[in-house]
Amino acid sequence: MLYGFHNDPPLDVVNTWSETHATSLHASSHQEWLHFLNEGSQINVSYSVSPSSSSLVFVIVQGKDGLAEWLEEPSYPNSALLWEIIHGNGMIQLAISKSSSYYIAVANLYAEEVDVQLNLTIKALLYNTTEAYYMCTFAHGQCTVELIFPTGNIAILTSPGPRNRSTKDEWYVKLSYGPRWISYLVGIGGLTVVMLLAFHFSNNFQCTSDNMTGTQYGDMGSERAPLLSRKDDDISSWGSSYDSVSQDDEDPEDALAVTSLEGKPTKVGEYNNNTRRLCAICYDGPRDCFFLPCGHCVACFACGTRIAEAAGTCPICRREMKKVRKIFTV
Numbered sequence: 001m002l003y004g005f006h007n008d009p010p011l012d013v014v015n016t017w018s019e020t021h022a023t024s025l026h027a028s029s030h031q032e033w034l035h036f037l038n039e040g041s042q043i044n045v046s047y048s049v050s051p052s053s054s055s056l057v058f059v060i061v062q063g064k065d066g067l068a069e070w071l072e073e074p075s076y077p078n079s080a081l082l083w084e085i086i087h088g089n090g091m092i093q094l095a096i097s098k099s100s101s102y103y104i105a106v107a108n109l110y111a112e113e114v115d116v117q118l119n120l121t122i123k124a125l126l127y128n129t130t131e132a133y134y135m136c137t138f139a140h141g142q143c144t145v146e147l148i149f150p151t152g153n154i155a156i157l158t159s160p161g162p163r164n165r166s167t168k169d170e171w172y173v174k175l176s177y178g179p180r181w182i183s184y185l186v187g188i189g190g191l192t193v194v195m196l197l198a199f200h201f202s203n204n205f206q207c208t209s210d211n212m213t214g215t216q217y218g219d220m221g222s223e224r225a226p227l228l229s230r231k232d233d234d235i236s237s238w239g240s241s242y243d244s245v246s247q248d249d250e251d252p253e254d255a256l257a258v259t260s261l262e263g264k265p266t267k268v269g270e271y272n273n274n275t276r277r278l279c280a281i282c283y284d285g286p287r288d289c290f291f292l293p294c295g296h297c298v299a300c301f302a303c304g305t306r307i308a309e310a311a312g313t314c315p316i317c318r319r320e321m322k323k324v325r326k327i328f329t330v
Helices: 061-074 183-225 241-250 268-277 301-310
Strands: 002-005 013-025 028-037 042-050 056-063 083-088 089-095 100-110 116-128 135-136 154-157 289-292 324-328
Touching: 013 100, 013 268, 028 116, 028 324, 042 056, 042 100, 061 100, 083 089, 100 116, 289 301, 301 324
Parallel strands: none
Antiparallel strands: 002 135, 002 154, 013 116, 028 100, 042 089, 042 116, 056 083, 056 100, 289 324
């Protein structure tokens, strides 16, 4: 039967039984008997070998690997838990320290046939199955136990007792694990949620960084003042793209208080408008040229040409003049 437990069941049920095995061993032959024993079990063996002058090798080995290794070199005890040469009558005892399958075997290494009788008394410790939450018998086919995640659970497989089976019966159990689709769905869903949250927080962080950068640049821009103050456009520009520069440069004559020819004082604003239309050199012609590369517009084309030919520097900024361009009005 198959039992299911939430925790390890106690190993406190004692079961004792006896077996008798009588066999004749031909030369270079052996015979073995298999038992699965839990930790704490005990094996008592009494034997009788005839003729008494003959001897056999008696071993107890753990698992199929141990049996195969012993059969390769039966005269060497390295792979056996217990290895003895037996003859006549005697008794052997062994305590089991690990739950596993064990082979009790005898081998005839000599050329003559030998008879042997083994009386086995096995004191086995079994698991207490009274607290099992799941029980299934294989008479109805396969048994299925659902695994508990993440704590896990315990499964105990039992076989019929020695009184209910033949000593030569062998049981084969196939253990397989089936997928639990809900686990795959939950895992994939959880991974998807984590990825979406990561993308969401990443985008929010990027947007916050962009906003902080934009605010920083905006504050810097609001604190900056233009290098050239803006003034209302008037007729004095004469269509020049450089007049905005020349308007920022105050002429020496614009700072003086003047009077008209009739002796009446004139307002400073009106005087500034008049002087900005006239050449600052000759005060006769309009300001119809500008200097390159500085762009100042303070003279008529004739005076500007003379300045370029004579001094070669702008009278306002003292930069070297390369060309004088005439401004044509429409």
